[in-house]
Structure formats: C-alpha cells, structure tokens
Amino acid sequence: xxxxxxxxxxxxxxxxxxxxxxxxxxIRTTCVFPSFEPVFVYVAKLGDGFVVxxxxxxxxxxxxxxxxxxxxxxxxxxxxxxxxxxxxxxQISLKIDAAEWLETAIVAVANTAAAAARNALxxxxxxxxxxxxxxxxxxxxxxxxxxxxxxxxxxPL
Numbered sequence: 001x002x003x004x005x006x007x008x009x010x011x012x013x014x015x016x017x018x019x020x021x022x023x024x025x026x027i028r029t030t031c032v033f034p035s036f037e038p039v040f041v042y043v044a045k046l047g048d049g050f051v052v053x054x055x056x057x058x059x060x061x062x063x064x065x066x067x068x069x070x071x072x073x074x075x076x077x078x079x080x081x082x083x084x085x086x087x088x089x090x091q092i093s094l095k096i097d098a099a100e101w102l103e104t105a106i107v108a109v110a111n112t113a114a115a116a117a118r119n120a121l122x123x124x125x126x127x128x129x130x131x132x133x134x135x136x137x138x139x140x141x142x143x144x145x146x147x148x149x150x151x152x153x154x155x156p157l
Contacts, residue, residue, distance in 0.1 A: 023055045029110035033061050033117045039110045043102065046095060052105040053093035058113040062120045072120045079116040083108050092116070 017028045024044030031039040042055050062072040073087075080087040085094040085108055092112050094105045 024051075024053075027106060029106065031110040031114040033058075033114060034121050035061070035065070037061070039113045041106050041109045041113070043106070049095060049097040050099070050102060050105070051093055051095050052102070052109045053091050054109055054113045056090040058092055058116055059090045061117050065121050067120050075120040076112075076116040079112050079119065082115070083112040085109055085112050 014028070016030075019026045021042065024042040027041050027043065029039050029041060033039060039054070040057060041052055043050055043052050058076060059069070059072060062076075063069060076092065077087050080092060085092055087093075092109055094109055096102065096105045
C-alpha cells in the first residue's frame with residue numbers, strides 16, 4: 001500500500017510545474033485569480049540572487065476583466081505593501097539574495113497577485129445567489145451594505 005504523502009505528491013505534481021521562458025523560470029502556483037486561472041510567477045537570476053515576479057500578468061488579468069489601469073494599480077500597490085513586495089513597471093516583484101528564500105518569495109508574489117486581483121475586481125463581480133434554484137437577490141437587496149447574514153446549514157435529504 002502506498003504512503004499517503006506519495007499519493008498526494010503523485011496526484012499534485014503539476015501544481016508546482018516549472019518551465020524556462022524568456023521572463024525566467026515560469027512556475028505554476030496553487031494560488032488562483034478570481035477567474036480560477038492559476039497564478040504563475042517567474043524566477044530570474046539577478047547577480048548572486050534572484051527576482052521573483054508576475055511578468056505583469058496581474059495587471060493584465062485585472063484590465064481584461066474590466067477594471068481601469070489607475071484604480072487597479074492603486075489596489076495592487078496596497079496589496080504589495082501588505083505582503084512587503086514591490087510594484088513597478090506593471091509587475092509585482094520581490095528580490096532575494098539566496099535560493100533558500102525562493103519558496104517564500106514565490107508564495108509571497110503569488111499571494112499578492114491573487115489578493116490584488118480579487119480586491120481590484122470585487123466591485124465588478126456579480127456572483128449569482130441561488131438556493132435550490134431560486135434567486136435570493138430580491139430579499140438580499142433589502143439588507144444594508146455591510147450587514148451580516150447568518151446562514152444555517154441544510155441537512156442532506
């Protein structure tokens with residue numbers, strides 16, 4: 001019988017796929033944009049260290065989904081401050097001095113990209129609210145913005 005970790009590693013091997021590109025080594029991460037597309041980050045050598053960046057893909061995803069450039073950039077800058085990464089020339093990036101920091105830098109850039117896209121696109125997302133096929137939009141329209149709603153789990157039949 002296979003060990004659980006062997007099964008998990010075998011079935012998730014594509015999650016951290018790496019491919020050489022002109023932007024550096026392209027890594028598929030486990031983070032996703034609001035569209036559920038995976039977030040890719042790129043790693044390039046920089047002197048003795050590395051730079052991990054998104055190759056401008058976060059800005060492209062946000063703009064492709066209807067958000068203007070300047071408001072999108074403000075949201076991205078805000079998320080970059082939160083995750084302590086840089087934003088310039090339309091890309092999120094983080095410079096590191098040693099390979100030991102690669103995993104942390106990759107996760108930081110990917111999380112920043114996913115959070116920035118989610119927050120930039122939030123006002124433009126209109127997700128359907130359904131409960132057994134009936135729309136709840138009418139009753140929920142009466143709630144004040146910011147009000148909380150308690151939802152009880154439904155027992156299976």
